[in-house]
Amino acid sequence: MAHYLIVGTGVTGVTAINILRTLERSSEITIVGDDSHGFYSRPGIAYFLNGEIPDKQLPIFSKKDWKMLNIRYVKGVATHLDPRKHQLEISSGGTLKYDRLLIATGSTAVPLTIPGAGLKGVVKLDDYEDTRHILSLARHAKSAVVVGGGIIAVELVEGLMARGLKVHYFLRGDRYWPNVLDEKESHLLEHRLAEEGVILHYQTEAAEVLGKCGKVVGIRTTKGETILCQMVAVGIGVKPRMELAKGAGLATDRGILTDETLQTSSPDIFAAGDVSQVHDPQSGRSIIDTLWHPALDKGKIAAANMTGQRSTYTRSVATNVLRLAGVMTTIIGAVGSGVDKDLVSVARGSSETWHELPNTISLESSGDINHVRLMIGEKALVGALVMGEQKLSQPLQEIISSKMDITPIRHLLQAGAPLGQIIMDFWSNNKIPEGIS
Amino acid sequence: MGIQISLRREFQRREVLVTGHVVPKRTRCVQCGICSFNCPIGIDVRRHAWLGEPIEASQCLTCGECVRRCPRGVLSFEKTDLFKQGVEWPTI
Numbered sequence: 001m002a003h004y005l006i007v008g009t010g011v012t013g014v015t016a017i018n019i020l021r022t023l024e025r026s027s028e029i030t031i032v033g034d035d036s037h038g039f040y041s042r043p044g045i046a047y048f049l050n051g052e053i054p055d056k057q058l059p060i061f062s063k064k065d066w067k068m069l070n071i072r073y074v075k076g077v078a079t080h081l082d083p084r085k086h087q088l089e090i091s092s093g094g095t096l097k098y099d100r101l102l103i104a105t106g107s108t109a110v111p112l113t114i115p116g117a118g119l120k121g122v123v124k125l126d127d128y129e130d131t132r133h134i135l136s137l138a139r140h141a142k143s144a145v146v147v148g149g150g151i152i153a154v155e156l157v158e159g160l161m162a163r164g165l166k167v168h169y170f171l172r173g174d175r176y177w178p179n180v181l182d183e184k185e186s187h188l189l190e191h192r193l194a195e196e197g198v199i200l201h202y203q204t205e206a207a208e209v210l211g212k213c214g215k216v217v218g219i220r221t222t223k224g225e226t227i228l229c230q231m232v233a234v235g236i237g238v239k240p241r242m243e244l245a246k247g248a249g250l251a252t253d254r255g256i257l258t259d260e261t262l263q264t265s266s267p268d269i270f271a272a273g274d275v276s277q278v279h280d281p282q283s284g285r286s287i288i289d290t291l292w293h294p295a296l297d298k299g300k301i302a303a304a305n306m307t308g309q310r311s312t313y314t315r316s317v318a319t320n321v322l323r324l325a326g327v328m329t330t331i332i333g334a335v336g337s338g339v340d341k342d343l344v345s346v347a348r349g350s351s352e353t354w355h356e357l358p359n360t361i362s363l364e365s366s367g368d369i370n371h372v373r374l375m376i377g378e379k380a381l382v383g384a385l386v387m388g389e390q391k392l393s394q395p396l397q398e399i400i401s402s403k404m405d406i407t408p409i410r411h412l413l414q415a416g417a418p419l420g421q422i423i424m425d426f427w428s429n430n431k432i433p434e435g436i437s
Numbered sequence: 438m439g440i441q442i443s444l445r446r447e448f449q450r451r452e453v454l455v456t457g458h459v460v461p462k463r464t465r466c467v468q469c470g471i472c473s474f475n476c477p478i479g480i481d482v483r484r485h486a487w488l489g490e491p492i493e494a495s496q497c498l499t500c501g502e503c504v505r506r507c508p509r510g511v512l513s514f515e516k517t518d519l520f521k522q523g524v525e526w527p528t529i
Contacts, residue, residue: 011468041467041468041469041470042467043467043468043469044467044468044469044470044471047469047471047508052471052474052508053469053470053471053474054474057469057470057471057473057474058470060468060470060483060487292467292468293464319464321465321509321510321511322509323508323509328508328509328510330510390510393510394462
């Protein structure tokens with residue numbers, strides 16, 4: 001009887017144990033995790049932070065679900081992996097043997113490295129425990145400074161505002177998320193944040209966190225300006241948690257390198273989720289995504305392959321649906337290029353492929369906060385961004401992911417054209433039939 | 438003309454409410470649980486999204502609370518075939 005060992009209790013690890021249990025009813029399955037709260041919605045912590053849901057809403061599985069899975073759960077940090085002996089050491093002192101192992105350790109926030117970054121009151125938003133920590137500090141804080149970019153920085157801004165703090169948001173450049181959003185989109189979101197009372201500081205970089213008795217009392221910028229605050233919230237990107245893989249001598253780059261079956265450089269070890277950098281046979285490159293659904297898909301594929309199947313992970317067009325500054329926004333495929341100075345690595349909830357825009361024409365149509373931008377390639381759409389009304393997001397996701405030939409409508413896609421109607425008509429005539437009518 | 442279009446849309450909306458279900462788009466869901474938390478009668482809407490299944494519970498009021506509250510546009514009202522399949526009167 002095979003023994004499968006999973007390291008990580010996030011969506012990738014838990015999806016993997018579900019699939020393993022479905023495929024093999026009697027195998028021994030062990031999951032090791034260092035998050036004391038087990039499996040919960042990681043993206044959901046932003047809504048716990050802003051008060052939309054209580055923390056009891058975060059766990060996804062009930063006790064009954066866990067019982068039905070019939071697995072062994074080991075709480076602890078996986079400290080050392082020996083691929084030759086097929087064993088894993090745990091911080092509690094135990095050693096676990098395995099036949100096949102999956103590393104699904106996810107990613108962790110990149111810490112701030114400026115002087116004062118270790119003071120009490122410098123916070124990140126990685127997990128449930130971080131959220132509780134922020135909430136406990138927020139009860140006694142009057143103002144906060146948020147540094148960073150992408151989704152997490154804005155979630156921190158909105159969460160702290162919702163908790164009654166005066167919030168300053170530092171942007172190193174002229175606008176928010178410049179390698180994903182265009183100028184108009186950035187300014188729309190900035191404007192909405194400002195309307196909510198957020199104080200935006202452009203071309204502003206933190207130089208030092210100021211402290212007293214070990215606690216944050218302010219922040220000094222590189223221009224020499226000082227802002228008094230009791231909290232500095234950081235969202236400058238995430239990095240894969242690959243210490244275990246490195247210690248075991250597995251091949252790594254920005255993440256743990258895997259082939260398209262999610263196998264690492266060691267035959268019985270697989271890696272999936274945020275920690276993995278997966279080879280894409282189409283582009284010949286290895287790519288990192290920090291998105292929920294690809295993480296779930298990779299968990300499925302890795303699990304199937306651990307049982308001896310040979311499924312390959314087919315990269316889907318990277319898509320995420322976000323609520324930024326109260327505006328529902330769907331990002332599909334390649335929509336931007338360049339670098340974002342507010343991020344030192346990939347942002348959580350994003351994909352490296354979002355800012356790898358090939359030669360395209362950009363066309364947009366806007367009205368109030370409803371906005372759509374299409375990135376038009378020679379024969380197909382390569383990306384799209386939909387803000388506000390979301391009627392177009394599903395059709396666009398299908399058109400882009402299936403690389404539909406847009407030749408019949410390409411000549412219609414011009415400035416001032418009714419983009420929404422053109423896309424809806426095209427999709428209605430070409431859509432993939434669904435199971436549900 | 439405008440009024441006719443508005444009336445037709447309203448009719449279609451009501452028809453969907455009566456003959457349809459709340460349907461999740463699984464690939465958009467991140468299991469945050471806002472839907473389940475806001476359901477006035479306690480349906481675990483999130484579990485349906487995890488499984489990718491429409492809310493078939495007969496208690497569902499189609500009140501739209503979950504649809505409106507979802508921050509990621511996962512849920513929508515859609516006409517389904519479930520009633521056609523499910524309603525079969527017993528013969529005596």
